Amino acid sequence: MQRILIVEDDQILREMYQDQFKKNGYEVTTGANGEEGLELALQLHPNLILLDLALPAMDGTTMMEKLRDDAWGKDVAIIILTNLNVDGDLLNKMIQNRPAYCLMKVGVTPEEVMAKAQGILKPV
Numbered sequence: 001m002q003r004i005l006i007v008e009d010d011q012i013l014r015e016m017y018q019d020q021f022k023k024n025g026y027e028v029t030t031g032a033n034g035e036e037g038l039e040l041a042l043q044l045h046p047n048l049i050l051l052d053l054a055l056p057a058m059d060g061t062t063m064m065e066k067l068r069d070d071a072w073g074k075d076v077a078i079i080i081l082t083n084l085n086v087d088g089d090l091l092n093k094m095i096q097n098r099p100a101y102c103l104m105k106v107g108v109t110p111e112e113v114m115a116k117a118q119g120i121l122k123p124v
Contacts, residue, residue: 002121003027005046007037007063008081009055013105017050017081020110021117034058038066045072048117052105053082077120079113081105 004026008014011032018028029044031037035057041049049067053060060080067073080102103113 001025001027002048003029003044003046004048004050004117005029005031005037005041005044006050007031007034007040007055007060008050008052009033010052013052013081016110017113020114024114024118032056034060034063038063041067041073041076042070046076047121048077048079050079050081050113050117053080079103079116079120081108081113 004021006014006017006021006028008017008030009032014030014032018030021028029040029046031040034055037049037051037055038058040046041063051060051063055063058066060082064078067076067078081104082102083105103116
């Protein structure tokens with residue numbers, strides 16, 4: 001079974017994405033801040049990470065940078081889910097950390113996020 005890590009500080013969104021992935025047969029772990037997310041990622045080695053950028057304790061961009069410094073984390077697939085205006089320095093940092101997708105939370109459905117994730121994940 002493929003494992004998804006959702007790092008999102010908004011409990012309602014975190015649970016909504018968790019429910020969507022679980023009903024589609026994925027094992028799901030969640031974290032509510034960047035430090036927790038980084039620790040879980042390095043411990044569990046998920047197949048895909050859904051990552052918010054505006055997180056407490058450690059922001060999503062910093063979490064991605066730290067993941068990319070790790071031998072395993074350098075290649076893990078990441079989908080960024082954010083409401084931040086992604087431009088300038090933030091855009092440059094994101095590009096350097098090679099996310100698979102960057103989706104705006106407003107206007108994207110859990111089904112659309114699932115479709116993007118399934119396009120990234122290889123069948124087991």
